[in-house]
Amino acid sequence: GQQVMQIPQYQHVQEGEDFTTYCNSSTTLSNIQWYKQRPGGHPVFLIQLVKSGEVKKQKRLTFQFGEAKKNSSLHITATQTTDVGTYFCAGRNNYGQNFVFGPGTRLSVLP
Amino acid sequence: DTGVSQDPRHKITKRGQNVTFRCDPISEHNRLYWYRQTLGQGPEFLTYFQNEAQLEKSRLLSDRFSAERPKGSFSTLEIQRTEQGDSAMYLCASSLASGDLDTQYFGPGTRLTVL
Numbered sequence: 001g002q003q004v005m006q007i008p009q010y011q012h013v014q015e016g017e018d019f020t021t022y023c024n025s026s027t028t029l030s031n032i033q034w035y036k037q038r039p040g041g042h043p044v045f046l047i048q049l050v051k052s053g054e055v056k057k058q059k060r061l062t063f064q065f066g067e068a069k070k071n072s073s074l075h076i077t078a079t080q081t082t083d084v085g086t087y088f089c090a091g092r093n094n095y096g097q098n099f100v101f102g103p104g105t106r107l108s109v110l111p
Numbered sequence: 112d113t114g115v116s117q118d119p120r121h122k123i124t125k126r127g128q129n130v131t132f133r134c135d136p137i138s139e140h141n142r143l144y145w146y147r148q149t150l151g152q153g154p155e156f157l158t159y160f161q162n163e164a165q166l167e168k169s170r171l172l173s174d175r176f177s178a179e180r181p182k183g184s185f186s187t188l189e190i191q192r193t194e195q196g197d198s199a200m201y202l203c204a205s206s207l208a209s210g211d212l213d214t215q216y217f218g219p220g221t222r223l224t225v226l
Contacts, residue, residue: 097166103153
């Protein structure tokens with residue numbers, strides 16, 4: 001079945017440093033979503049990417065979808081303590097409607 | 112509060128007992144998803160409904176798990192003969208799917224502990 005992997009598993013950064021998490025799928029995706037989960041909270045939708053090579057920006061966050069639609073990345077510029085949490089990618093393939101979530105990247109930001 | 116709600120928030124049960132969880136989605140959302148999440152892992156898909164129809168069910172889901180969405184609004188997830196391995200956070204999400212866009216709004220979850 002479809003597998004979604006994310007690296008790194010953990011990332012500790014100093015406030016103001018940049019952060020990137022990478023997501024890779026074993027199968028071609030029809031679209032990919034990114035979610036953020038704060039400690040003790042539930043996943044919150046950030047963005048959805050659909051087109052090959054698509055790049056979207058939300059303030060300090062930049063999301064990319066690979067040309068082959070099998071990988072994606074999330075880059076945060078100049079991290080802040082409010083960015084703390086676990087970032088999940090979730091991919092949907094061409095055969096079903098369910099999303100397969102990656103294991104997440106847990107971000108810690110030191111003030 | 113017009114978000115997704117789940118009840119109960121916490122459930123402690125003994126092994127072998129049956130449990131039932133409820134999810135109330137955002138009004139008029141046509142899709143409803145159930146996920147299971149364990150510590151340090153991403154949400155694992157269990158099943159999903161389009162209105163009242165259950166369209167997909169994970170192959171990982173044993174026959175002890177069943178879900179319903181009788182009127183296309185709230186949904187219930189029942190686990191029969193619970194096992195310690197069922198201990199997890201059970202998350203519900205709803206969406207108003209339109210074309211490719213399917214933004215899922217998650218509820219706070221029900222934390223199940225099986226003793």
